[in-house]
Amino acid sequence: MGVEHPKGVSLWSITMPNAQNEPRLRWERHLEAVVPPEMRAALNDTGVADQAAELWEELYARSERLAIRALDALPDVLRRCGEDLLVPWLDLAVSLAASSGATTMKYLRESPWLLGMMETVADRQAAVHYALELADAPSEVAANCAYEFLRHAPELVSLVGREQLARWAEIGLALAEANYVVGIEFFRESPKIAAVLDVEQVRDWVEWGMKLIVLNSLGKPDYVGTLEFFRTSPQLLAALPDRTCCPLVIRIGSRLADQSPEKALAFLADIGNILQRISPPSQHRMVLHYGAQVAERSAAATLAYFQRCPELFHQMAWETEDREIAQVFEVWVHGGLEVLEYSIEGAVSYFSLETARALTSVEKALQGVALRHVRRSLTWFARLICGEEIAIEPLVEEEVIPHASPHQSDAHSIGRGRPVFDLETRTLYLPVFMNRYAELERNFRWYTVMTAHEVGHVAFGTYCLDASLLQKMAQAVAKRYGRLPGNGAPVTTLADLFDLYPQPGMIQDLWTILEDARIDARLQHEYPGLGSDLAVLSKELAEARSLLHGMSVREMVIEALLVKLVHGGLPPAFPRDLYPLMDQAWARAQAIQAPEATPEDTVRIADQIYEFLEQSVGTVSLAASPQAQTLDPRDQTGSSTIALGPRAAEETTALYRPVTNWAYRGTLRPDWVGEKSLAGEETVGTGEEGRQPRASTGQASPRQLNTESNKPGKPASLAQEALQEEHASEAQPLKQWLQGGEVPGTSRWTREGRVFLYPEWDYRLQDYRVSWCQVVEHVGAQENPDRVRAILEHHAPLIRTLRRYFEAIRPETWRRCAGQPEGEDLDMNAVIQQAVDQKAGIEPTDRLYIRRDKRERRVAVALLIDLSGSTGRQIESGAGRVIDVEQEGLVLLAEALEAIGDHYALYGFSGQGRDDVRFIVLKDFAEPWRLQGMQRIAAISPQQQNRDGAAIRHATYKLLCCEARHRVLLVLSDGKPLDDGYLDEYALEDTKRALSEARQAGVVPFCLTIDHQAPNYLARMYRDVHFVVLKDVNQLPDRLPGLYRRVTRV
Template identity: 35%
Template structure:
């Protein structure tokens, strides 16, 4: 005890009077964690005052076990758990809970910290459980948590936290059924790993859900239905459980004051209706799991409310087309953009479990070498940021970086150009193998993984430097992504000097500071800095990179694998000696060792798969509002939402698509295109003007068969004379007068601006979008001569949350220079979600007072967007066109797609369509199509 006092672990007053057993426990606790021991000593007087000595010894004993598993949890335990132990009131309950908690310490053999946290939660929630259960059920309550912990410690922690509140809303004998339902809600994510999101959500929300259902019997019915649904579709089950209070309130809530037969009859009827409501969801489940989920989540018009669940991720499928345009534009090659699924587990050595294999065949290839010669591989989903726009930016930067490796020659390095380096490596390290590829050159080093990482850092730095130099438009996005990627990394990896130097090189490769690196590494860093500057010069090549990487390896080669940074921080609580690497943890090959490959920056392909557990549930509405507010200032109007027809549900998805309307203020350029079009088609424009002026009505017209007027209607007068001679009663309408004649037509032209319009049509490089723009300019010139009211719109899509609707000319706008410039500035954008764009154009046409209202849909192919393709897209577009017809609007689809007849008959139906057989003829054809429609 004198030793403990000398270390200031406790004071003599605090420990005076303790028996030898308790003193021995404190000595043991001090050896495990001094901080935990200090917290224990502070709480000890209160513990001895309020609890029996046996309970206090058991309390300390449990704290020792918890602190052994997790020092931080041990400190929390002694700070917070005493109140819960005292709250158990009787010594018997206290001992039972503490004993049960001790049994949970080793519940997870792979993670002692998980068992420590589980035991801590068991103690902290024990008093609440006893308040609900009384003397009975306590052992069974702890046993359920222990068994659940063997399956998943995280779920068991949530069990202990939430089950006391759950026991207030359901009987104890149904607690196991509640846990079973939670287990069934475990799903697998896109990376084929377990996803506990629904399980945790269910555990946490059950008290709130069931407390909103007034009767215990109904709660148990809801729980049973949830179990049945979870057997077949976890997402449908969770949607049902979340919406059950609303359904119960709407269907099963009985009016007050009813008694006897009347109440029983109404209850039976309500039960039947509730069964039918659940049964309809079960029938939807027979069709598809998504149908059932949408049904129970009330996402369709059939439901009482619309609730959209949020997943802040962006899928590659959404970005595939624009990213392919980007990489093909950068490289000038026809590259595909496909998904890759990185292995979650690195290869390990059978002889040394946990250590990466040093054989080159087992070293994971760097991201830049994972692509094939015609494919760029990207993650299937990015959830790195809360905002979709930020995830989309990361996709663009990742694609540009990988395209840079193609453009700037990473894949063009041949072994012959570095043969002198191979000879030098043979002499330096004694390897006699002759490499046949650059990949095999790394095998000549004692540590292939280290050599590869150094080359990866250097080559990535060269490519990034060239990208930001030659494509200034990428600099802003890359700078932002780089800054965020660096801040997400640990300050410096613990371990050897080599590890820290490699991390510093990674930061230097993106021009970030190396503040915080130990001074013992600084000399090497100073020598490496000018080497990295060499590869960032415009004249550097891929050969330069591999030679610089070799020089860097030489710098690190002088370091021993056992070299550790000098301690520059205070000792940790658990020991006074510096931890040294065990010789058994190293594989010596000269100066090589079992080097752990560094995790690359996320945009360079080093991002680990992100579990959907990290996504907040209800962010989507907030993000959409923030996005619309930010875009309004940049020339965008607030977002508008429209329903969308889901043929798989046989119903509309309520407020499913978001239209973001652009006022066109951000569209620049285009004047030269318009001017050239007016020159190229000047004779056609003159002919169209004369033709359309010819069908313009004269300002006045004669109206015959009137009772009075300005002149005699000769035909009517002759007919009157004939009638009199035939002795029949003649008509008195023998006059005529003149009245103003007005043409009453309003037309909206909706133009597809999807990425596919970037397709080249001829040897002159003219694209589909250029032909569309020429057609719009000629149509505008003709309509100006005719005098009809018209509007010109464009649309593209980036998923249902971001359908862009661009205004080139509104009905009330004049066809002036600004309007022409907007048309000339149209460029291919993203994808095309036709249904939402049609509905928005129809909403504008509805405000027109013209007798004839036309909607022309100008497209180059079938509708396509994220989760909007094939039958789904065709049926939604068809419904949007039918909706227009029901409102008295005449839609017509004009397309240059040769495959159009295979789907337009189905998509357009009664709306009608025209296929222009040659895209180049569209400018001449479009005005004549309009003329035939309106005359």
């Protein structure tokens, strides 16, 4: 019932009585002015008028201003809420006025429209009732809590129902008693929370938030973290892919907050994005379940665990069937939980995928063959087949093949786990992991068959085609179909030729199938052992192959050719009515399996079959013909063994759909096949038919394309931009591990130089931190060599002596080898000994000759010098700095080595932190000493710190790349290893392990130190290698050449 002010009546004139008038009189006069008679009668009959008058009088007694404001709001209350709510509404105003006039004023102003937003009278009454209970609570903040509760009650009641309002009010009041601001914030955010959590979960959520309270610098509680949690967590929880995961997330976050509020907030901020990146979503609860177990023991390990889960699942989804993902994941998690039993730091490293143990556990759990383990043998295998170097590289799922030909769909050009060959760079990209089978041998067979088939195209001339045939074919096809090359361009490649056909996709399918079959047949003929592997694999694939409903007759014939060429039989569901047609197609196709078949034969036969099918079949669709009834309904499901693509061609019209090739075959590129091969470009291969052009196609390699696609661009949205920035900097150690990124020598180029990644030994974990150190190799600066010339002049007599000494120990060109079974001269000592043996009745030796053998020293030496800041200290004798004496030693040793002719290199190292280990090339093995080496030696200066282990590993790698019979590493240092996070026992143990690795690799390490305190730690660090301590640094120039001769005695 509407209530309106009488026209011409001023509310203020009515409600401002004289001072002697009673409040009741004022109330009644106001009702007469603003309430219709019918409503007044109802209010009087029910007794509401009297109750309301008493409450208004009480409010008036507290504040005349508030009472007047209540009269102002009275018409709206009656109009929006009805007379039933008048008394509770005034009662709440009186209770609020007892605590806060300002809050009461806001209540009277806003409550009419707030209550009017609720749909039912019962909802309004419940909201006012619980607000009244809050206002009457014995708390200083009760009024504010009641007001904030009422403000958000309309939205809250729509989400949780009026039955739950009391519990929300109770929780909010309890929070407010602990801290007023926290309680008020709870009520303000309650609708957002209610949209995500049930009230049963809210208490756990609140408990998590209250654990974020910390003490400030004054020792008082700081609620900033809790307030931020209340404001942001509802939105973050709402972003979870599955709301049913909220209780687990809250449980984990609450446990983390017990240990570290900061890590709990970090977990909350990241968990939504982390789960979104984990596929399949069905595994989210498992991830959280194990995360809760980790959280019970370590917050740091929990964050590491969740940060690496997306990468782990990403790799498993690529390498593993869905049913196996949980099993593999559990193996990895249980390994980390075992480490967590004895070392939190070890568990953090494990779950961060920083240790070899963690990565190996995943690799073993995948139960397959990693490319990094077989890459070398596959490289030799490829070289054996095609007679040239073919690089084997890992194919990661983000990479794509070089730009597809005009008849190929990029989306289907490469399927899961298929090889990709880049002709321009002679690189074969293979899956990083192979686990199609439980048996390792069968997985390795896939790798070998993939490799053999792809490099077989190089060995047996797929990319070489007679130019005259190409032109003749182009003329014949153009005449037959009346089609001219696009834009009048000449026909120079097979792709150009295929464009002349009405169905380019169909002719390309035929050529691809036939050429792949020719290569397989040649491989089986040339390599019988490989032929058996191909036969076994082909049989498996053919038996799993099935036809799909809706295929046209031509599509079915081409599909049947694909199967018959590898298996010898037709698909089980092939319609009998098409047997005559298939027999004629097969009569033409089978010639391709002859050992003498050539690439030209492939093109001719493909053309013949194409023309035959065009004339014999037309455009009849099998799906609309009676033959369709012979198809097996099971064929609709396809086969997981076949996998997706590569499509040999794309559907250019509705009349032809491409065929899916066998899973071990890559995509053939007709645009790479043409008369370029006969245009005088460089050719490689084996035999006449194996000539192969190194034609520049203008296409990028898979890695180049991947790099291009990752270049910063304009993302579609700010969210995409944020994700792009996040993932661009995110390292993926599991991918690097499976791709072989931990192998020394794996590098990339940056502005500052070539960057290498090396592991580091952590003695506390008894494990390697994988790819932990980044060694930046760059060429040393150059200066005027006057300093070096001064050294040469000062030590001229010593240098002359050293040169004569080292020239004297240079091996002669020939050496006499006595006691040989054959040779040029008699060994008189052996002859005499033979006579003595005969007299004594001892069986004489037949080694009576002297043979002259060519003697080669073949020594490679790397001198690694510490350039840390400590080398800038002054020597006690006043003879300069340590680095000045090191300079002299290097110059004298270099002059000596020039005399003996050994291969040698001079390196310096320093840096700051594990991500910036500087490896400075002063003279590499192939560089001359004169001028360049001198200029760089002259420029050396004290730098920063020294992380010895990483520098030793890189120097070892440099030595192993050098062809030599004996390899020696001389390490010159002036003190303990010292770097950020590289101290004391940790640094000593890693350096010791790096030297041991060098020795195991066949390098002889020798360490020379000029640290006075060396005996305190050298015995442990250099226990397994030879070392010398120089007490007087001035001895270095004199001692270094002599020590070198001791170490390199061969």
